[in-house]
Amino acid sequence: MKRKIIGGILAAVMIAGLAACGAEDPNIPRYSLVTNKEGISTEGTVSNIWNVVESTASSSNHKAALYTAAIDTQEAYLKAIDKAVDDKSKLVIAYGKEMEIPVYNGQNAHHGTKFFLIDGQPREKEGSKADIRSNTCSITFLYEQEGFVAGYAAVKEGFRNLAFMAGGKTDENIRYCGGFVQGAEQAASELSLANGSVKIRGVYEENDELSPLRMAEALKWYNDGTEIVFTVGSNLSRAVAKAADAVDRRVISAGVDLTGSSDKVLFAMVPVYETAVKLALASFEEKKGFQGGKDVEYGVSDGCIKMSVDFARFAKFTESDYNAVLDKIKNGSITVSADEVTAGNGLVGLTMEESQQTAADTSKSTSDSTASKTSESGTNSTVSG
Numbered sequence: 001m002k003r004k005i006i007g008g009i010l011a012a013v014m015i016a017g018l019a020a021c022g023a024e025d026p027n028i029p030r031y032s033l034v035t036n037k038e039g040i041s042t043e044g045t046v047s048n049i050w051n052v053v054e055s056t057a058s059s060s061n062h063k064a065a066l067y068t069a070a071i072d073t074q075e076a077y078l079k080a081i082d083k084a085v086d087d088k089s090k091l092v093i094a095y096g097k098e099m100e101i102p103v104y105n106g107q108n109a110h111h112g113t114k115f116f117l118i119d120g121q122p123r124e125k126e127g128s129k130a131d132i133r134s135n136t137c138s139i140t141f142l143y144e145q146e147g148f149v150a151g152y153a154a155v156k157e158g159f160r161n162l163a164f165m166a167g168g169k170t171d172e173n174i175r176y177c178g179g180f181v182q183g184a185e186q187a188a189s190e191l192s193l194a195n196g197s198v199k200i201r202g203v204y205e206e207n208d209e210l211s212p213l214r215m216a217e218a219l220k221w222y223n224d225g226t227e228i229v230f231t232v233g234s235n236l237s238r239a240v241a242k243a244a245d246a247v248d249r250r251v252i253s254a255g256v257d258l259t260g261s262s263d264k265v266l267f268a269m270v271p272v273y274e275t276a277v278k279l280a281l282a283s284f285e286e287k288k289g290f291q292g293g294k295d296v297e298y299g300v301s302d303g304c305i306k307m308s309v310d311f312a313r314f315a316k317f318t319e320s321d322y323n324a325v326l327d328k329i330k331n332g333s334i335t336v337s338a339d340e341v342t343a344g345n346g347l348v349g350l351t352m353e354e355s356q357q358t359a360a361d362t363s364k365s366t367s368d369s370t371a372s373k374t375s376e377s378g379t380n381s382t383v384s385g
Contacts, residue, residue: 002171017164025088029064029087029088029090030057030063031053031057031093032061032065032066032087032089033053033091034069034094034102035080035094037069039068047371048273049274052274053093056281065087067084077102080102081102081103081107093116093117093118094115094116095117100120100123101122101124103120104123104131110135111135114136118140118280121138132294134293135292137280137284137296139276139280139295140259141271141276141298141299142297142305144336145179145300145336146179146254146271147178147181149305149322149325150179154183155191156191156317157314157316159273160198160199162226162229163201163202163226163229164232165230165232166202166204166232166236167209168206169210177202177341179336184200186346196347197348197349199348200344200348200349201350203352208255209236210235210238214303218240219246222247222249223247230254231255234255234256237251241262244262249264252266252268252269254269257308265315269305270309272304279298290356299329
């Protein structure tokens with residue numbers, strides 16, 4: 001009897017000791033992914049991120065939890081974040097621009113919880129300066145490198161009248177545009193083209209939207225002689241792709257891979273989210289590895305940027321050309337600047353245009369904002385382990 005009592009006391013002491021040392025409860029999610037209403041029901045970026053989060057947790061005998069907002073509002077996203085924190089998640093993960101404001105509010109309300117925001121930066125309101133607190137790490141990409149490869153490949157392929165169109169003049173889109181121009185310049189130099197041989201026209205639209213106005217704008221460019229448009233933004237890219245289909249011209253998409261939906265999309269530039277998430281989670285697990293308060297950027301050297309392409313669509317640019325330019329970026333023989341580019345270097349001419357915004361655009365933006373504020377919120381959750 002005494003042995004049983006002593007054994008029970010020792011077990012209790014051991015449990016207490018483990019708790020005091022910070023041993024993790026196996027029933028508590030170590031990683032939690034917060035998503036919008038779509039969750040992981042469709043194949044895509046969020047589904048790929050979840051697969052990495054879930055497999056990483058499972059490989060180390062931890063649990064992963066999925067929190068899907070019941071509706072698509074800022075309030076619902078924040079409620080999902082709050083639920084993940086209430087469930088004592090060690091790391092709350094979110095993806096995309098729509099999560100920037102909810103993560104901003106979450107990081108301020110829950111100082112003891114760590115956050116990853118993938119492809120976005122916490123900010124108080126849309127358009128305000130990023131504010132990454134010490135309990136949050138923002139995971140983004142070297143977008144200028146994506147743009148560089150796009151411009152380089154387009155000129156190497158033989159295009160001379162290029163265009164750039166992005167949904168908003170954000171830091172990210174400025175870097176896409178700057179990289180695109182630098183890539184075109186690099187290719188023009190390697191091909192020994194004459195000054196002014198390559199022309200690029202560009203515009204930062206008011207937002208990323210799939211609208212008749214954006215399609216009409218792209219059609220006008222194509223009819224004026226533009227051969228290929230590099231578009232940034234999932235909705236904008238679809239609008240330009242529709243225009244390209246109508247006039248048999250070409251598109252390069254970023255922000256969405258449209259190569260499977262139209263043969264007019266020559267290729268897409270896409271971040272490799274799976275690799276970035278693996279690297280970020282590995283960093284999180286290292287002692288003092290969490291880089292709170294920072295924007296961690298992944299690029300070509302990390303294996304986090306790639307061209308989604310069927311090289312059979314090219315007539316001149318080859319897979320060897322592609323691998324060679326990636327190697328030059330990796331070894332530093334080519335350096336891509338993140339600075340804003342407003343003019344070409346002589347070989348390439350750049351003309352930036354004003355966005356065409358109509359009263360209907362303004363009305364739609366106001367209506368969407370009002371609807372967002374008046375909607376209700378909710379959360380659904382799934383735990384895996």
